[in-house]
Amino acid sequence: xxxxxxxxxxxxxxxxxxxxQGAITASNLLCECAFRAGFKDVLDIPKIGAERRGAPxxxxxxxxxxxxxxxYSGVRNADYTLIFDYTLLDIPSVVKSLSGIILLxxxxxxNLDCIDPSFEVWIVDATGISVKNKLMISGFxxxxxxxxxxxxxxxxxxxxxxxxxxxxxxxxKNWEKNFLSAKEAYESVKKVGRKI
Amino acid sequence: xxxxxxxxxxHAAAYACKSARVGMVAAYPITPQSPVVExxxxxxxxxxxxxxxxxxxxxxxxxxxxxxAASATGSRVFTASSANGLAYMHELLPWAAGTRLPVVLxxxxxxxxxxxxxxTDHADVFATRDCGWITMFAxxxxxxxxxxxxxxxxxxxxxxxxxxxxxxDGYILSHTLMPVQVEDIEKVDQFLxxxxxHINLTxxxxxxxxxPVTLPxxxxxxxxxxxxxxxxxxxxxxxxxxxxxxxxxxxxxxxSEIFGRSYGNGVYKTYKMEDAEVAIFAVMSVAAESxxxxxxxxxxxxxxxxxxxxxFRPFPSEDLxxxxxxxxxVVVFDREIGYGWEGVLSYELKAALYKSSTQxxxxxxxVGLGGRDITxxxxxxxxxxxxTMESVNENPIQTDFIGLQLDKLQFLKREGGY
Numbered sequence: 209x210x211x212x213x214x215x216x217x218x219x220x221x222x223x224x225x226x227x228x229q230g231a232i233t234a235s236n237l238l239c240e241c242a243f244r245a246g247f248k249d250v251l252d253i254p255k256i257g258a259e260r261r262g263a264p265x266x267x268x269x270x271x272x273x274x275x276x277x278x279x280y281s282g283v284r285n286a287d288y289t290l291i292f293d294y295t296l297l298d299i300p301s302v303v304k305s306l307s308g309i310i311l312l313x314x315x316x317x318x319n320l321d322c323i324d325p326s327f328e329v330w331i332v333d334a335t336g337i338s339v340k341n342k343l344m345i346s347g348f349x350x351x352x353x354x355x356x357x358x359x360x361x362x363x364x365x366x367x368x369x370x371x372x373x374x375x376x377x378x379x380x381k382n383w384e385k386n387f388l389s390a391k392e393a394y395e396s397v398k399k400v401g402r403k404i
Numbered sequence: 405x406x407x408x409x410x411x412x413x414x415h416a417a418a419y420a421c422k423s424a425r426v427g428m429v430a431a432y433p434i435t436p437q438s439p440v441v442e443x444x445x446x447x448x449x450x451x452x453x454x455x456x457x458x459x460x461x462x463x464x465x466x467x468x469x470x471x472x473a474a475s476a477t478g479s480r481v482f483t484a485s486s487a488n489g490l491a492y493m494h495e496l497l498p499w500a501a502g503t504r505l506p507v508v509l510x511x512x513x514x515x516x517x518x519x520x521x522x523x524t525d526h527a528d529v530f531a532t533r534d535c536g537w538i539t540m541f542a543x544x545x546x547x548x549x550x551x552x553x554x555x556x557x558x559x560x561x562x563x564x565x566x567x568x569x570x571x572x573d574g575y576i577l578s579h580t581l582m583p584v585q586v587e588d589i590e591k592v593d594q595f596l597x598x599x600x601x602h603i604n605l606t607x608x609x610x611x612x613x614x615x616p617v618t619l620p621x622x623x624x625x626x627x628x629x630x631x632x633x634x635x636x637x638x639x640x641x642x643x644x645x646x647x648x649x650x651x652x653x654x655x656x657x658x659x660s661e662i663f664g665r666s667y668g669n670g671v672y673k674t675y676k677m678e679d680a681e682v683a684i685f686a687v688m689s690v691a692a693e694s695x696x697x698x699x700x701x702x703x704x705x706x707x708x709x710x711x712x713x714x715x716f717r718p719f720p721s722e723d724l725x726x727x728x729x730x731x732x733x734v735v736v737f738d739r740e741i742g743y744g745w746e747g748v749l750s751y752e753l754k755a756a757l758y759k760s761s762t763q764x765x766x767x768x769x770x771v772g773l774g775g776r777d778i779t780x781x782x783x784x785x786x787x788x789x790x791x792t793m794e795s796v797n798e799n800p801i802q803t804d805f806i807g808l809q810l811d812k813l814q815f816l817k818r819e820g821g822y
Contacts, residue, residue: 239410239581250410252581256436278695280576281777 219365220283221269224302225292225351228261234290234352235267240374241356242271245366249277264296271365290359292334292351297322311362311397313351325402332358332397341389350386353379357390358397368394406591411584413577416545417484417510417570418443419584420552423592427479428457430470434489435522436574437512441484464489468496468509475505476614478604480556483507486574487514487528494532500567501536501641503614506559506601507567508552509537512578513688515774523775524574526688526740530716530748536641538568538648539717543673543692545584548572550665551714553596557655560599564648566641573689575775587663595662645718652715671720673712674727676702680709683728683764684787685736685753687713689778690771694737696780701787708787713749721756729762735790736768737783737806746770746803767793770805782806 221238225231232254239250253268268283286308294314296302303322310327312318313334320329338349353375360366371390375383411419417440421429429448431441448458457474461467464485471481485493490511500507513529515521529539540555542548548570555568572578605611618637622630632640649671656670667673675695677683684694691712701708711727713720728734738747745751750768757763767790772778786806 236410236581243410243583249583250581252410254575254579256575256579277582278692279780280580280689280692281779 217272217275218277218279219269219271219288220286220308221271221288221290222283222286222305222307223267223269223290223292224296225265225267226261226296227263227265228348229292230350230352231265231267231290231292232256234292234356235269237352237356237374237378238269238359239271240378241360241366241370244370244373246273247271248274251277251280253280253282255282264299264302288359288363290355292355294318309362311355311359313355316398320400320402327402329400329402330358330362330397331400332393334358334393337389337392337396341385341392343385343389350389353386354389354393357393360390361394361397362399406585406587408583408585410581411545411549411586412439412579412581413542413545413548413572414439414484414512414579415443416549416584417552417572418447419586420549421482422447422453423549423587423589424480424482424553424556424596425589425593425598426453426456426482428459428471428474428481430459430461430467430474430481430483432461432464432467432483432485432489434464434486434514436514436524436578437484437486437489437510439578440510440512444482464492465496468493468500468507471507471509472496472500472503472505475500475507475601476503476603476605478599478601478606480560480599481507482509484510484512486512487516490528491516491531494535497532497535497537497567499615502637503603504565504641504644505567505603506556506565506599508555508559509567509569510548510552511569511571512574513571514574521774522574524576524689524739525773525775526571526573526738527773529569529571530740530742532569533717533748536566536645537717538564538566538645538652538715540568540570540715541687541713542570542572542577543688543712545577545580545582546665547667548577549584549586550659550663550667553592554652554655554659554670557596557659558648558652560596560601561648561651561655562602564644564651565601566644566648571688576689585665591662595659649715649718649720667714668712669723671713671715671723672727673714675710675712677709677711677727679707680731681707682709682733682735682787682791683731684708684710684783685713685734685749686710686738687716687749688739690737690739690783693778693780694783697783697787700780700784706787706791716752719752719756724753724756725760728757728764729760731764733791734764734766735787736766737771737778737786738768739770739772739778741770741773741803765790768803770803771807776807778807 239252249272251270255266334354515525559568618634660666736750742748
């Protein structure tokens with residue numbers, strides 16, 4: 209577990225996704241995982257509006273180990289930014305708002321030139337794993353449960369065992385499929401070497 | 405065992421209804437309120453609310469009509485709405501109050517159209533001001549759960565028998581997930597005994613009807629004496645509302661004894677007011693954000709505190725005179741406008757403190773309409789600006805706004821307005 213994370217008061221997370229990709233559920237599950245991992249206060253703040261499938265959406269998460277969280281407004285300077293869809297990096301406002309350590313769902317050969325080289329970037333091919341494992345809803349690959357696996361590896365905020373508990377409580381008979389894919393994402397997520 | 409669950413604000417309200425064993429729920433969807441009744445319908449379908457009648461209706465007006473009718477049979481009833489849905493209920497809101505029915509209605513607050521906005525501000529809540537309902541606010545999801553229970557307790561008090569709102573910010577609370585302690589139902593029963601209203605239209609022996617036609621003067625009923633006129637009905641409604649302040653405080657006291665959680669004195673909450681010279685006055689999300697502004701300003705050496713109003717109707721003027729008696733400046737942040745005048749909280753506070761022996765300077769700002777994010781830095785800046793103003797009452801009709809982004813629109817200022 210990284211020391212920096214433990215000593216900070218509040219961990220701020222921004223999730224970028226597209227409508228239908230499960231980003232809002234991901235922020236929800238992330239709170240569940242952190243709460244089970246012993247965090248005292250957790251906040252999941254979806255930025256909901258007039259969404260439709262495919263439109264860019266955002267979710268915000270605040271996690272605090274021992275203090276009550278008083279701040280309910282949107283996260284501006286995140287410690288971690290999760291990007292569910294690399295095509296979101298075509299949108300200037302998304303790129304401009306990037307902050308903290310970035311976890312990106314993308315194929316490994318992804319060109320990351322649009323992200324400033326000062327950012328630490330981790331990549332997981334959640335879409336690839338999901339398609340391979342046939343983890344689909346109405347023809348769309350499930351991403352959120354996998355990305356939370358990768359996030360666990362990247363941050364050490366919660367363990368795979370906690371993911372298992374949360375998915376069991378949440379998904380009934382489908383927990384195992386989701387968990388095994390999350391485990392695969394956990395094992396395959398990589399920090400990207402960047403030229404500075 | 406009481407359990408801590410991660411709940412969205414809407415679901416906290418639904419769990420409160422479950423804990424309160426509501427007898428009837430009418431549901432009509434509107435963003436951002438819908439998940440309240442959706443969750444209750446899940447409870448009903450799962451058999452977790454065996455005594456609850458869940459009624460789907462075709463409009464908000466039907467929803468309030470249905471809960472009024474059900475309440476008149478002595479049942480504990482619930483519905484929820486937002487913005488234009490709540491506005492559509494408006495005709496029947498005074499009906500619930502005038503019939504003295506303890507209806508509880510949750511408002512996930514949202515800006516009133518037009519133009520359309522699904523995001524939060526408090527215009528819908530304050531538009532219900534003069535209907536005779538008790539109006540309570542919540543600042544976080546636990547408080548929503550606790551306030552719904554308290555609202556039932558107060559509304560069903562035989563000295564009150566009035567409907568009550570529990571209002572909270574759409575999205576900011578309604579869709580935000582946070583830990584909420586859901587209490588044992590037996591413990592809730594202790595706080596909230598079964599409703600025994602004298603109005604029960606299924607009791608044919610004693611209750612003949614409700615909502616009679618009244619006359620300007622009390623009519624002579626011969627051997628039965630005089631029947632009250634409209635004026636007397638409305639007088640008793642007003643007296644009960646005034647009296648309900650002490651009922652609310654007492655209910656809150658008992659609540660905190662049973663459950664160990666408290667919210668100021670049940671009527672307003674304070675933050676760092678002990679040695680404050682300047683006070684922020686706000687409600688709901690704006691009050692929540694103001695707590696951080698207080699911390700921020702205190703680091704800069706300004707002795708600021710916060711008074712967060714929990715009960716707006718009845719308006720606790722005596723409490724406010726007391727809490728503001730040693731305060732030099734009050735800065736009010738309204739997330740709504742009393743159009744053509746100023747922010748509602750601002751002018752209500754001015755009225756409450758009128759001729760108070762130590763009247764503070766009161767400066768009002770309009771913030772965060774239609775869901776515009778309001779940050780603690782902006783609130784702090786507003787306080788600092790108000791403190792440097794020579795006379796805050798110079799031009800009261802010219803309201804001041806914080807967080808406008810006119811520069812992006814290249815607005816041209818025209819003579820006489822925008």
